[in-house]
Amino acid sequence: MLMADAPSRPVPYMERTRRYYEAQAFDKAYVWAHFPEVPFIPLEKPLEVSTLALITTASLYDRTPMDPREVTSGSTLEPPVRLFANDLSWDKNATHLEDLNSYFPIEHLKDLVASGRLGGLAERFHCAPTSYSQRQTLATDAPEILRRCREDGVDIVLLVPL
């Protein structure tokens, strides 16, 4: 449905999260990642001849909040029927993850390739572990995903966090 009225104010998730953890009396406030300098890499070639990698924060398997999280990859040639994210924070009251393409647009990307808008999909997609530790994300997980993308000849990346 297209929006008819004036846009609503986006939900203030950071403020809500602060208050939620304050109510639980945690002594340390959550620290969100913040980068004063943001890199920008222009497209090197047209989308029509570019290979795209899809990255999600969902998981290939069901996890509990206490299970370890690590970079995993799956096949885009035979994608999973569903992914899992019961251990992540998303609006479980308002919606659900029963429709894979509502959070992992694999079929739509294949259709965009078929239409000629996009050159191709990398053979692997990647599941990025969300971590409290920004050091782990920066030093371990992100470089590993970049390494796998380069191995697959990826030109561009679509990240879809839940």
Add this chain to the structure above:
Amino acid sequence: MPTVILGSARDVVEHCGVPRFLFTDFPLGNPCGTPYDRDMQYAITGLALDVLDRAKTPRHTVQSDYSWGDDQSWREGYLQVRGEDAARLALLGRENRSRRERLKSAGKGRDDA
């Protein structure tokens, strides 16, 4: 490598700072569109490619025109702390901290949000 983020937490993504961001104003969980609405999801996925294509500078945010629908009550519900929740959340906090302490002393602590 050129990247675009397709997501629904505008404040979190913009606070972080990213090269390109397509913001969909939906409940967290379905950034590509409402479940089973394939036309909406396809259009939004295509829009993410447009953002990849057209952005010239970092912190480039585009908001999709799509709406979740008439029922906007999700905006007020998520992680909202109301007066009646105070005791329950205080208890939840105590339980979480004591569980973490137990796991930590058993060497099973996990570095996670």
